[in-house]
Each structure stands twice: as C-alpha cells, then as structure tokens.
Amino acid sequence: MKVEFRVNGKPSSYQGPAGGPSLLWHLRSGLRLTGTKNGCNEGHCGACTVIVDGKAVLACKTPLDSLQGKEISTIESLSDKEKLHCLIYAFAQAGAVQCGFCTPGFIMAAKALLDRDPNPGEEAVKKALARNVCRCTGYVKIMEAIALASRLKAEGREWIARSSLSSPDPARIGDPIRRIDALAKASGETVFADDLYAEGMLHAKVLRSSRPHARILGIDASEASRVPGVARILLARDIPGENRYGPIRKDQPVLARDRVRYMGDAVAAVFAETEAAGEEALGKIRVEYQDLPVLVGFDEALSPEAERLHEGRDNLIAVMESGRGDVEEGFAKAALKVEGEYHTQYIEHGYLEPESCLAAPGADGVLTIYVASQGPPMDIGEIAPVAALPPEKIRIVGMPMGGGFGGKEDISVQILAALGALATGRPVKYSFSRRESIAVSGKRHATRLRYSLGRSEEHTSELQSPNTI
Numbered sequence: 001m002k003v004e005f006r007v008n009g010k011p012s013s014y015q016g017p018a019g020g021p022s023l024l025w026h027l028r029s030g031l032r033l034t035g036t037k038n039g040c041n042e043g044h045c046g047a048c049t050v051i052v053d054g055k056a057v058l059a060c061k062t063p064l065d066s067l068q069g070k071e072i073s074t075i076e077s078l079s080d081k082e083k084l085h086c087l088i089y090a091f092a093q094a095g096a097v098q099c100g101f102c103t104p105g106f107i108m109a110a111k112a113l114l115d116r117d118p119n120p121g122e123e124a125v126k127k128a129l130a131r132n133v134c135r136c137t138g139y140v141k142i143m144e145a146i147a148l149a150s151r152l153k154a155e156g157r158e159w160i161a162r163s164s165l166s167s168p169d170p171a172r173i174g175d176p177i178r179r180i181d182a183l184a185k186a187s188g189e190t191v192f193a194d195d196l197y198a199e200g201m202l203h204a205k206v207l208r209s210s211r212p213h214a215r216i217l218g219i220d221a222s223e224a225s226r227v228p229g230v231a232r233i234l235l236a237r238d239i240p241g242e243n244r245y246g247p248i249r250k251d252q253p254v255l256a257r258d259r260v261r262y263m264g265d266a267v268a269a270v271f272a273e274t275e276a277a278g279e280e281a282l283g284k285i286r287v288e289y290q291d292l293p294v295l296v297g298f299d300e301a302l303s304p305e306a307e308r309l310h311e312g313r314d315n316l317i318a319v320m321e322s323g324r325g326d327v328e329e330g331f332a333k334a335a336l337k338v339e340g341e342y343h344t345q346y347i348e349h350g351y352l353e354p355e356s357c358l359a360a361p362g363a364d365g366v367l368t369i370y371v372a373s374q375g376p377p378m379d380i381g382e383i384a385p386v387a388a389l390p391p392e393k394i395r396i397v398g399m400p401m402g403g404g405f406g407g408k409e410d411i412s413v414q415i416l417a418a419l420g421a422l423a424t425g426r427p428v429k430y431s432f433s434r435r436e437s438i439a440v441s442g443k444r445h446a447t448r449l450r451y452s453l454g455r456s457e458e459h460t461s462e463l464q465s466p467n468t469i
Contacts, residue, residue, distance in 0.1 A: 005067040007031060008077040014064040023067065024048045024059035027074060034195035035075035035104045035188020037402075039133075039352045040434040046132030047352055049105035050074050056112035058131065075104035075188035078111065082162055084187065086152040087111055087145070089160045092182035096145035098136035100185025101192065101353045101402030106132050110146045118153055120146075135352050135403050181400075193372055193399040194356035194431045201358070202231055204413075204420050204430035205278030207268040207285050208439070209260035213307070214289040216258050221268060224284040229277030232424050233285075234269045239419065241388035245411055247378070248318050251310050254386055254415050260289075261309055264439040271420040271428055298448055334454030342451065347444035353402020355441065356431035359417035367394050367418055372401035374409035382411050383418050394418075410442035 002015040007027070014026060024041070027033045027050070039047035041060045048059040051073040078085035087107045090096070097103050106129065113120055113128040120128070125146050134142065152158070165183045184190045221233045236243055236257035246252045256265045268285050272278035293307045300306060301315045309315050331337060357371035367389065373379050376396035384391045401408060413430040420428035432440065 001065060003065055003068050005070045005072060007033070007072045008074060012072075014067075016064075018065050019063065021064055022060050023050070023052075023057075023062040023064055023072070026064055027059060028195075032197065033074050033076055034191070037101055037104060037192070037353070038194060038431075039101065039105075039354070039402075042434060043131075044133070044434075045102070045105075045352055046109065046129075047102050047105040049108045049132060051108055051112050054112065054115060056109045056128070073108070073111075075108060078107065079162065079187040079189075083159045084162050084165065084183075085111070086158050086160055087114070087149045088183070088186045089165060090145040090149035090152065091142075091186040092165055092178060094141050094145035094148055095176065095179070095182075096137070096141040097179060097182045097185045098134075099352070099401060099403045100181070100190050101351075102132065102134045102136075103186050104188040106134065106142055107186065110149065114146075114150060114153060119150055133352065135350055135405075185400075190400050192353055192356070192402055193358060193370055194353070194429075196358045196370055196399075196429065198358060198360060198427035198429075201427045201429055202271045202273065202420060202424060203275045203278050204417055204428050205270045205272065205275065205282050206266050206416060206430075206436075207270070207282050207287070208436070209256065209263055209265040209267055209287075209289075211260055211289050211291060212263050212294045213292040214260050215292060216256060216260065216267070217288040217290055218286075219268060219288075220286040221284075223286075224270065224281040227272070227277055227281040227284060229273035230270060230281045231273065231426070232271045232420065233281065234271075234416075234419060234423060235267075238423070239386060240422070242385045245382045245386060245415060247410060251317075252411075254419070259292075264436075266416065269416050269420060271424055331452065331454045333456065335457040336455040338453045340451050342447075342449045344447045344449075346446040348438055349403075349405045349407030349441065349444070351401075351403030351405060351407060354432040354434055354437040355408065355412040356429070357399075357413045357417050358427060358429045359414075359421040360427040361421045361425055365393055367421060368397060369394065369414055369418060370397045370399050371414055372399045372404070372408055373414070374401070374404050374406065378409065379411065379414050383415055386415050387418050387422055389422075406444075407442055412437075412441055 001018055004013045024038060027036050036050055036059055037047035039045035043058045043061040049056050050059045052070050078088055087110055091103060091107060109129055109132050117124060125143060219235055225233050236255040239254055243254050244250045256267050267287055270278045270281045272281060295301045295306055306315060357369055359369045361367055376398060379396050380391050380394045383394055417428045417430040
C-alpha cells in the first residue's frame, strides 16, 4: 500500500505493507527529523509528540498507514534561521529547559493546546501535558513558559526574531541567566547520540538471556547469519581481548560464554544493515540452557550453602573499610549506644534518553565512540582490554546527555558497539530500547544497612540539657 501525507508543509509518503512502521520511525530514520525523540517507543513518555491535523499525538504509537492525506508538524516547523515560535522563546527564557530531551515533545503538546485555546487555564495546561514526562524539572518552569507564550501570542508576537535569543543576557550578580544551550534544546537542534547517522552505519542488536541463572550448553547462530542484511554476529569466542569488565571487580562478561547470571546477560551481538534485520536475526539464534539455582536476596546469596556465582570465590564482591579511628575502642567508651537496621530498594534512574552510542573506526587506527557518558576515562579503561587496543587508540566524544542522574557512568552500549565496529570495519550504532535499558542499566543498589552510633559521657550529658537542640 502507498500512503501520502505532508510533513512540515512538504509532501511525504510511505509504501509498504499495512501495519508497517510508525510515524516516529519515518520521521527519524526516513526523513532525519531527529528533533522528535525516541524515549520509550511505547507511548509512555511523550518525547515523540507531534501534531497531526491540529491534534497532539504520540508518533511512536501512530502507524504510517493511518496518515493518508494528513498534515504533520514537528518541532522543526517552529523555527528557522530568522525566527522562532513563541513557545521556543518562552521555554528558553523561562528556564524550562534542562537536559532538553523531553522539551520538543512538551512544546508540540503545548502548541496544539494554544492553537485551539490561546488563553488556557492551569488545569487545561496540565491536562494537555498529561502524556509528557520530564525527569529533570518539577514542571513549574514548564508551566511558566506556556503562560509566557500565551501572553506573547495574545500580544501578536507568536513569532519572535531568533536573534533575541542568540546573544547572552545582560547579567548582574544575583540575576537569573539563560542557559547557553537553551535555544538549541528547545528547538530540537541539539544532537543526542541516537540522532547520529553515519555513512555505511550498521545497527547493533543483542540477544539477552531469558533465564536468571543457567549454564549455556550451546549456541547456534547459523540460521541467523543467513538473514539478509546481517553483516556479522559475535559470540564470546569472537572477542579479541578480555571477556570481562566491571566498576568494582571485573566479573561481568561482555558476552556470556558458559553461564548467564541474570535475565539480561548478553549472549550474542548482531550487526545488521537495518534494525529490522537485526531483530529478525535475534529471533533465529538458538541457545540451549540448563537452569541453575536462583539466588534471591542478601541472606540467600551469602549463605555458605549458596550456589557460587563466580568460580573460586564466595558471593561477597568486596569489603571496604574507612580506616578512620578505633571503632571498638570508641564503642567501649561510649556512654550511649544506638543501633538500627535499615533497608532501601533498588532504584532505576529512569532517564528519558535511553543509552546510545555510535562507534566509528578511523583510518589512523583510532576508534571513536560518540556517547553520553558520565565517566569517559572509565569507559576507555573498560573498553581497551576487551577490544585489545591501547587506551590511546580509543577516543570518547561526549554527547549531550538526556538525563543521567549518576546512571550513565557505567558501561552499557559502549563495548559491544566498539567490538562491532572493529569486527566489521564500519560505524556501528547501538541504542537501547526502553525495556532493554530497564533490564540492563546500572541501578542504585538495594541496601541493608546496619548502623551503630555511640556518644561519650560528655556529649550524652549535653543531650539532657534543656538548652541543647
């Protein structure tokens, strides 16, 4: 079937089977309109919001075969070299832009609202933004920005000269200062890692364990390798250097060889011309498992009878001591001692931008990796031994970060993209899906904390004084 529609005033079309790709895929991969972001691809975050015939819609949930004759507007339609829509100006001026990944989606949702109701009340704004998520702000500045845009539109200033945001604010000590990157982020011009495309680029897809703990008895990738568009499939035996990494102890396999230890362990990596070919190949890789005992919780893992997760040692990863003072002596002299045990759950950082990188081999032998990382030197230290490269042959290019919160200091996509680029001699992009990110990304660990606090006689008596707070 063939579907014809218009995007930002220009003719566009799709020809293919019914029930094919989404509008988000067409905008980003087909038209390279990357201002529309892929945050979850499941309709939960609103980062992909665009306007279709005046209505804000989620591009990831809009099939192309539903767009016959429709008019589609993206964030790119709201600015050019000379002028900006008042919403872009207002978001930048009001400080409603932080990481910027969610910002184009918010602006498009707000644009659809102001077009039908130029002076919306607070509740109407909240309802219009109900499907849009921001992980950086408290939404206060976003509400202020929309109110400012509404006033500008009422004054006949729907479009504002771009030069009004191109020069820095005159500032005095104590004045709020506009972010220097606010305009680029609000207009969707900021390029994040997943927005990168390179000539001859391959897409990485990774088969991950469906078992929490199992022995690998065999892997058959022969059928997968015959899928049209598949350039290379890597297994553990294909890794040129060390098959391990980790921030505390290097005990995480890059690709599991004989054992998987959690649901999400990488087993095989596919590098293909298209994401669809990579996904098809993943479905044709056959892994034979033998299930092993599953350890749940601290007590079970630390039990002397527990299955050992790593040969040659127990399940305790590290012991760390502060080395400050004589603890035993201090408690022996304490007049007051308080003890307690506390628990916290694990936390998923939940950044709007899923992990993504582009690894590109250079003619000079330097492997360049474009990634939003909170620890580039650590990345080099983890990648080099696996790739069997000296550290000076790895270059990290820091990309804008669509949220991190401490969660993007761990290895996620970098090593496998690097191995694909080295194995094929071509650029490789590896972007997590939202589900893959939640399953694989580093978490803030769950904890069980035992605290003992002691006070000397002198300080204990002070507690009893009515003047002590």
